[in-house]
Amino acid sequence: MEQLKEKIDSLLMRVSKPTRYIGGELNSVEKNLENVYIRFAFAFPDVYEVGMSHLGMKILYSLLNEEDDIYCERVFAPWIDMENLMRENKIPLFSLETKTPLDKFDFVGFTLQYEMSYTNLLNMLNLGNIPILSKDRKEGPFIIAGGPCAYNPAPLSEVVDIFVMGEGEEVILEIMEVYRKWKNISGKRDEFLKLISKIEGVFIPAFYEEIYNSDGTIAEIKPLKEDISPRVKKRIIKDFETIFYPEKQIVPFMDIVHDRIMLEVFRGCTRGCRFCQAGMIYRPVREKSVEKLLELADKLIKSTGYEELSLTSLSTCDYSQIEDLVKKLIEKYHDEGVGVAIPSTRIDAFSVNLLNEIQKVRKTGLTLAPEAGSQRLRDIINKGVTEEDLMVSTEEAFKAGWNTIKLYFMIGLPGETFEDVEGISDLVHKVISIYKKVRGNLKDLKITVSTSIFVPKPFTPFQWVGQEDVNTIIEKQDLLKKNLRGKNIRYSWHDHRTSFLEAVVSKGDRKVGRAIIKAWEKGCKFDGWDEYLKYDKWLEAFEEEGIDPHFYANRERNYDEIFPWDVVDVGVNKKYLLRELNKSKELKTTNDCRVFCTGCGIKEFDEEVKCFETH
Amino acid sequence: MKRIRNKFKKEENVRFISHLDVMRLFERAFRRADIKIAFSKGFNPHPKISFGNALMVGATTDGDYFDVEVCEDILPKDFKNKINNVLPKGIIILESFEVANEDILSSRIVAADYLIKFSTFENIHDIYDTYKKFIEQPSIEIEKDTKKGKKVIDIKAYIIETKLLFYDGKMGEIYVKLKLGEGTPTPLHLLKAFNDFLDGLINLENYKLKREKIILDTDMR
Numbered sequence: 001m002e003q004l005k006e007k008i009d010s011l012l013m014r015v016s017k018p019t020r021y022i023g024g025e026l027n028s029v030e031k032n033l034e035n036v037y038i039r040f041a042f043a044f045p046d047v048y049e050v051g052m053s054h055l056g057m058k059i060l061y062s063l064l065n066e067e068d069d070i071y072c073e074r075v076f077a078p079w080i081d082m083e084n085l086m087r088e089n090k091i092p093l094f095s096l097e098t099k100t101p102l103d104k105f106d107f108v109g110f111t112l113q114y115e116m117s118y119t120n121l122l123n124m125l126n127l128g129n130i131p132i133l134s135k136d137r138k139e140g141p142f143i144i145a146g147g148p149c150a151y152n153p154a155p156l157s158e159v160v161d162i163f164v165m166g167e168g169e170e171v172i173l174e175i176m177e178v179y180r181k182w183k184n185i186s187g188k189r190d191e192f193l194k195l196i197s198k199i200e201g202v203f204i205p206a207f208y209e210e211i212y213n214s215d216g217t218i219a220e221i222k223p224l225k226e227d228i229s230p231r232v233k234k235r236i237i238k239d240f241e242t243i244f245y246p247e248k249q250i251v252p253f254m255d256i257v258h259d260r261i262m263l264e265v266f267r268g269c270t271r272g273c274r275f276c277q278a279g280m281i282y283r284p285v286r287e288k289s290v291e292k293l294l295e296l297a298d299k300l301i302k303s304t305g306y307e308e309l310s311l312t313s314l315s316t317c318d319y320s321q322i323e324d325l326v327k328k329l330i331e332k333y334h335d336e337g338v339g340v341a342i343p344s345t346r347i348d349a350f351s352v353n354l355l356n357e358i359q360k361v362r363k364t365g366l367t368l369a370p371e372a373g374s375q376r377l378r379d380i381i382n383k384g385v386t387e388e389d390l391m392v393s394t395e396e397a398f399k400a401g402w403n404t405i406k407l408y409f410m411i412g413l414p415g416e417t418f419e420d421v422e423g424i425s426d427l428v429h430k431v432i433s434i435y436k437k438v439r440g441n442l443k444d445l446k447i448t449v450s451t452s453i454f455v456p457k458p459f460t461p462f463q464w465v466g467q468e469d470v471n472t473i474i475e476k477q478d479l480l481k482k483n484l485r486g487k488n489i490r491y492s493w494h495d496h497r498t499s500f501l502e503a504v505v506s507k508g509d510r511k512v513g514r515a516i517i518k519a520w521e522k523g524c525k526f527d528g529w530d531e532y533l534k535y536d537k538w539l540e541a542f543e544e545e546g547i548d549p550h551f552y553a554n555r556e557r558n559y560d561e562i563f564p565w566d567v568v569d570v571g572v573n574k575k576y577l578l579r580e581l582n583k584s585k586e587l588k589t590t591n592d593c594r595v596f597c598t599g600c601g602i603k604e605f606d607e608e609v610k611c612f613e614t615h
Numbered sequence: 616m617k618r619i620r621n622k623f624k625k626e627e628n629v630r631f632i633s634h635l636d637v638m639r640l641f642e643r644a645f646r647r648a649d650i651k652i653a654f655s656k657g658f659n660p661h662p663k664i665s666f667g668n669a670l671m672v673g674a675t676t677d678g679d680y681f682d683v684e685v686c687e688d689i690l691p692k693d694f695k696n697k698i699n700n701v702l703p704k705g706i707i708i709l710e711s712f713e714v715a716n717e718d719i720l721s722s723r724i725v726a727a728d729y730l731i732k733f734s735t736f737e738n739i740h741d742i743y744d745t746y747k748k749f750i751e752q753p754s755i756e757i758e759k760d761t762k763k764g765k766k767v768i769d770i771k772a773y774i775i776e777t778k779l780l781f782y783d784g785k786m787g788e789i790y791v792k793l794k795l796g797e798g799t800p801t802p803l804h805l806l807k808a809f810n811d812f813l814d815g816l817i818n819l820e821n822y823k824l825k826r827e828k829i830i831l832d833t834d835m836r
Contacts, residue, residue: 013673014820018631026643026703251643253632253703305643305701336646337654337662 004091005099011085019254020048021082023096026251027303029065029072030097037069037183038176041095041105041141045112045120046528048076052250053258055312056111056147056168062246063169070176073097075108077120078127080526086127093127102128105141106179110160112149115505116498116528118156122520125159132517134161134206142192144175151234151281152458154564155505155513157205161193164201165568166234167267169244171201197228201235204228208567210510216551218509218562233569236609240267240286247299251306260308260341261300263293265325269314270593270612272600273371274382274584275413277457278314280572283602284611285593290321294328301338309333310341317346317354318594326357344369347389352396359400366397369408372416373423380415380584384592387427394431395438403444405431411476412454412468412499414584421476424451425483432488445488451480453499457506458565459572461580466554467503470496497535501527503553504542509564512552515545573601616653617685619694620720622710622828625676629705634669640706641681647701650694653684667724667829668795671803678709678828682720724795726775728827729802731789734818738784746779746789749812757804770800770808777805795829 012018042061044051051057057074064072073095078086086093092101102108108130110121122132131137135158145156146164153163164171175196182192197204207228211220223230237243249261268285269278288296297309309329311319319325329340340358345351347368355366370390372378378385394405409424428449435445453473456462473496484491505512518541519534526532542549557563559578576599583590590598594612597603603611625637632640642662645652654660663684670676685694691711699708739745749755754769777791789809791802802824810817 010821012631013822018672019633019636022628022631024628024704251703253629253636253640255635255639302647302649305646307642307646335651337660338646 004094004101007089007091008094008099011082011089011091014085015082016079017048017254019252020076020079021096022253023074023099025253027248028074028097028250029061031065031071033071033098035068036071038067038071038107038179039100039105040064040070040072040107040109040176041075041100041102042072043075043102043108043110043121043124044077045110045117045124046077046114046526047079048252049254049256051076052252052256054111054113055262055264058246058249058262059244060109060168060172061250062248063244064172064176066244067173067176069180071097073100073105075102075124075128077117077124077526080532083123083127092129093124103130103140106183108141108143110143110145110147112145112147112156114528115149115155115502118505118516119520119524119527121156122159122517123525132520133158137161138189142189148277148281149506151277151568151570152506152508152563152565153203153205153568154210154510155508155516157208157510158513159517160205162196163203163205164235165203165232165570166201167237170235170237171199174199175202194225200233203232203568210564218564218566220562221564221567231567231569233605234281234571236284236571236606237267237286238608241288241292245296247296248303249300251304258310258343259306260310261297261304261306262310262312263297263300264288265293265311265313265316265319265322267313270318271315271384272382272580272590272593272598274380274461274580275371275410275454275457277460280459280577280600281570282314283570283572283600284609286612287320290325290328293325294332297329298332301333301336307337308339308341310343312343315344315346316342317344317351322354326354330357347385347393349392349396352393352400355397356400365404365406366402367406367408368393370427371408371410372413372420373409373425373427374420376587377413377416377420377423379587379589381410381413382580382584382589384589387430390427391430391434395434398435398438404446404448406448406450407431409449409451410454411451411480412473414454414462414465416468416476418476418479421479422483424449425480428484428489432486442488446490447488448490448492449480449484450492451477452494453496455499455503455506458563459570459577461577461584463507463563463577464557464559464561464581466556467500469554470500473499495530495533498528498530498533500549500553501533501535501538504549507552507563509552511545511547515541515547518545569605571600571602571605573605576600616716617688618682618714618716618718619685619691619711620680620682620714620718621695621698621708622678622680623676624707624709625670625674625679626705626707627675629703630673630675633672634666637670637706638664638666638681640703641683641698644698644701645683648697650689650697651686653686665720667720668727668799670826671801671824674824674826676826676828679826680720680724680829680831682714723831723833724829725832726792726830727795728830729791729793730780730825730827731791731802731806732786732823732825733789733806734786734821735813735816736818737816739782739813739816742782742787743779745813746809749809750774750777755805755808757800757808759798759800759804761798768798768800770804773799774805792830 142161144162145160146168193204209222213219266287268282371383456465477493519538522537653663665682667680695708695711755771757770773794775792780788
């Protein structure tokens with residue numbers, strides 16, 4: 001180990017951002033390896049500064065390390081310069097804490113946050129001397145994966161040994177407990193998998209087979225063993241108030257993407273935007289009490305010394321006690337110079353006033369996401385926001401002194417016409433006029449307009465919808481490029497190639513999985529980083545695997561089609577999703593479920609779980 | 616308000632963290648230690664800390680400095696202990712002492728002592744003489760990256776004292792005392808120039824740089 005450490009050290013003078021690879025940060029965990037029985041590598045399939053910004057990693061890292069005989073360490077994808085040097089010098093992928101090669105762990109756990117990081121996952125296994133295919137691994141670590149993308153386990157089914165569906169902090173220790181016993185008796189790999197397949201939320205892909213119809217759609221996802229459940233239910237944290245939450249978070253030396261304390265206020269979202277996967281899969285909504293949050297905030301500020309605390313949730317302003325919480329946090333920490341940040345903001349005057357309050361400590365940017373350019377389209381996607389809301393809130397913001405504003409939209413939404421796209425630029429110009437009305441001139445105004453491309457996702461009402469064809473997307477982007485000129489506006493758009501691949505993979509089956517491996521073999525990695533995307537290699541990979549990517553990305557599905565992800569039960573049922581899809585076609589909106597229950601199925605899913613629980 | 620001057624050490628394990636990282640790290644350490652420090656006014660308040668000349672990424676130090684304005688009545692030795700208790704491994708405050716409010720750190724800094732360990736591709740038999748000859752040149756021009764692009768400067772103008780301390784046929788070590796000020800070159804520039812003088816016999820991918828200490832004019836009195 002010491003030797004490897006020295007070898008790594010000798011490379012660091014030659015790479016960009018060497019701090020990515022050193023470990024030893026404040027609150028990172030050190031353990032005596034002699035007392036450790038289970039070694040767990042928490043692997044994030046992207047670079048350090050991205051992975052370290054991820055809340056799930058912070059939670060599971062701390063939770064696992066609470067156990068005396070478990071040591072959880074961190075592993076990230078090395079940047080390309082470092083990877084080249086590692087390969088050249090035969091240095092295997094290593095953990096930050098003890099510089100242990102990846103194949104020496106009991107578990108390698110990946111969090112799947114983004115489909116375009118799958119090639120990085122494969123690359124990390126390979127760099128760690130671990131065979132890519134599950135069936136080729138006779139010894140060495142089990143590969144376990146969770147996170148939002150795991151809900152469609154199909155594409156990585158031949159790679160990952162164990163998928164965890166749902167909230168990992170509820171399940172992971174149960175898996176570790178079985179592992180302790182299994183390791184004690186030195187059982188067979190298959191036996192361990194069989195044992196944990198009985199744990200709710202655990203999905204073992206090797207125990208299932210995809211059977212296809214002649215048209216390439218799925219006929220059946222067939223359990224290969226007798227006592228295997230045909231469907232796996234996701235796990236839900238029963239008591240969100242008391243569930244483990246890290247009171248210490250690692251403070252990186254280098255600047256990372258989200259360099260602040262993350263305090264999770266609630267989980268889930270009640271808004272029901274029809275494109276949003278997170279809004280569906282994280283149900284039900286569960287909040288922590290203000291008292292609990294204040295207690296956690298205090299411990300976290302003391303243990304990290306961070307200058308900023310972020311209230312992290314899908315739509316933080318929806319927290320039932322948000323004003324009270326923000327007021328108390330500011331009162332308490334203002335003098336210490338600790339600011340509060342709210343990452344996602346609703347578009348209403350209330351939220352803007354709240355941000356005003358926050359600004360007293362530290363100036364934050366203002367980001368609003370109307371998502372679509374017309375009321376008709378916003379109704380289709382059930383984004384409960386009106387043009388009036390946007391106008392009022394931007395006026396308030398400009399009056400309060402903001403000069404910089406970011407507006408997020410999506411293009412390629414179901415039913416979107418060119419008029420709707422014109423609507424985006426019209427809205428932007430209206431916001432500019434408001435600024436002029438409030439301030440008298442446009443001198444300091446900076447508007448950043450950003451459009452992403454709609455990717456239909458599993459477990460959303462739009463899972464049946466096909467992605468819009470690339471040529472139309474490009475035309476729409478060109479239209480906006482033309483309409484969004486001017487010295488106050490900066491327009492940025494997503495790469496249509498990335499969004500197309502994301503659509504293929506997110507709704508992909510096991511056949512797509514083989515193409516991902518092919519693409520990686522051809523050198524694909526860091527596909528989410530535009531400058532490294534090798535699109536032609538992906539197309540070659542599809543072709544060689546006999547796959548038509550449009551079949552996955554652009555095809556509209558029949559209502560009775562069996563999806564690769566139907567093997568997972570996320571609680572929100574197909575009936576509800578279909579009802580929402582049909583309502584969208586009739587331009588009908590659905591209320592926020594804080595008003596009254598919209599019957600998504602989560603209540604019937606688990607009787608013990610109370611929906612929208614406040615304390 | 617009290618101005619406390621601190622001498623600190625940065626060890627091997629944190630030699631890759633940048634100057635900016637170190638500044639941020641102390642800021643957060645004050646908060647963990649619950650020591651009230653002064654903040655600038657404005658939209659993005661910054662703690663009133665000032666550091667001496669930036670240390671190169673990859674280098675260690677046994678004596679860098681920073682000043683901080685503290686809003687409470689605390690003895691420098693208590694300040695030191697409290698901060699040392701909350702610092703990550705590898706960063707240690709060695710000395711803390713109070714200075715007058717108008718005593719500005721940057722105007723006190725005059726020079727720094729450095730040690731550079733290097734390795735060579737082959738045994739250089741007459742390296743001590745060669746180093747002497749190298750240093751005794753009327754000028755040693757080096758190319759330095761500045762904000763305005765590359766600039767050629769004479770590093771000799773900055774060298775107060777230098778010596779090749781030892782060489783065993785593979786590894787060697789150079790001591791150099793450099794004037795510190797606006798646009799000071801780094802010891803690495805010196806090593807590179809020596810390498811050019813030796814026609815590339817030094818392995819520039821394998822060296823270790825240590826700042827032994829920054830020298831303040833108060834040290835010289």
